[in-house]
Amino acid sequence: MLEKYWMKKLADFILFKLFGWEILGNTNLPKKCVIIVAPHTHWFDFFIAIVIRKVIKQQINFIGKKELFKFPFGFFFKWVGGTPVDRGSKTKSVDLIADIFNNKSEFRLGISPEGTRKKVLKWKTGFYYIAKKASVPIISATLNFKDKNIKFSDPFFTTDNMEDDIKKLRGFFKGVKGKVEEYS
Numbered sequence: 377m378l379e380k381y382w383m384k385k386l387a388d389f390i391l392f393k394l395f396g397w398e399i400l401g402n403t404n405l406p407k408k409c410v411i412i413v414a415p416h417t418h419w420f421d422f423f424i425a426i427v428i429r430k431v432i433k434q435q436i437n438f439i440g441k442k443e444l445f446k447f448p449f450g451f452f453f454k455w456v457g458g459t460p461v462d463r464g465s466k467t468k469s470v471d472l473i474a475d476i477f478n479n480k481s482e483f484r485l486g487i488s489p490e491g492t493r494k495k496v497l498k499w500k501t502g503f504y505y506i507a508k509k510a511s512v513p514i515i516s517a518t519l520n521f522k523d524k525n526i527k528f529s530d531p532f533f534t535t536d537n538m539e540d541d542i543k544k545l546r547g548f549f550k551g552v553k554g555k556v557e558e559y560s
Contacts, residue, residue: 387430397424401528403432407482409531410507411436411515412545416488417495417554421519425486426456428526436484439473470505477510486517489545495559499542508534516545522553 391397405411413425429436437457445453445460453460459476461469477483491500507514513531520527529548534541554560 383430384433387427391424391427391431395424395524397524397526399428399431399526399528402530403434403528405432405434405436405484405515405528406513406531407484408477408480408510408512409484409515410503410510410512411484411486411517412489412503413486413517413519414489414549415519415552415554415560416490417493417556417559419493420555421488421493424519424526434484435482436486438486470502470509473506474509477506477512493556493559499546501538501542504534504538504542514545516548518549518552519554520552521555522557 391399413421425436425438435457437459439459439461440453442460442462444450445458450460473485477485485503485506487503487506489499489503490496491502503514513533515531516529518525518527527548532541532545552560
């Protein structure tokens with residue numbers, strides 16, 4: 377208990393005092409949700425996300441390419457809530473991840489809709505299909521390095537019109553600049 381208290385205090389100090397960031401929106405996240413975090417432009421985004429989890433006192437898991445989970449960093453990434461994914465596998469990742477939601481009473485999955493740190497014109501849609509299959513809401517969360525804030529959206533439930541849904545979700549990120557601005 378004391379350890380959690382000091383970890384929270386340290387995270388608050390790092391995010392608010394050292395970096396000068398603020399958190400906007402409702403951080404009382406549903407027990408089950410897919411959190412899309414964008415823009416993802418730099419490895420530092422991961423560090424910020426880990427600090428944010430401590431500040432808002434919410435466990436948020438993530439998936440990453442299996443290569444990240446090899447020695448020497450594999451233990452660390454698993455310890456902080458990561459699960460490796462084989463991008464080249466023929467297994468149905470959406471089904472596997474939806475099953476995790478169905479088998480747990482609490483599971484929040486943080487994911488980058490870009491699927492990379494480089495600039496993309498089109499998002500990957502795995503997050504959308506995961507949320508739809510697991511019947512969980514999508515929460516949008518910005519990493520806005522320009523204004524030094526993290527903004528959380530209200531829960532968004534998928535409809536039968538993916539194109540419109542993606543447009544609405546992308547609209548939340550309009551004007552947000554990542555650490556590497558040209559990749560935003």
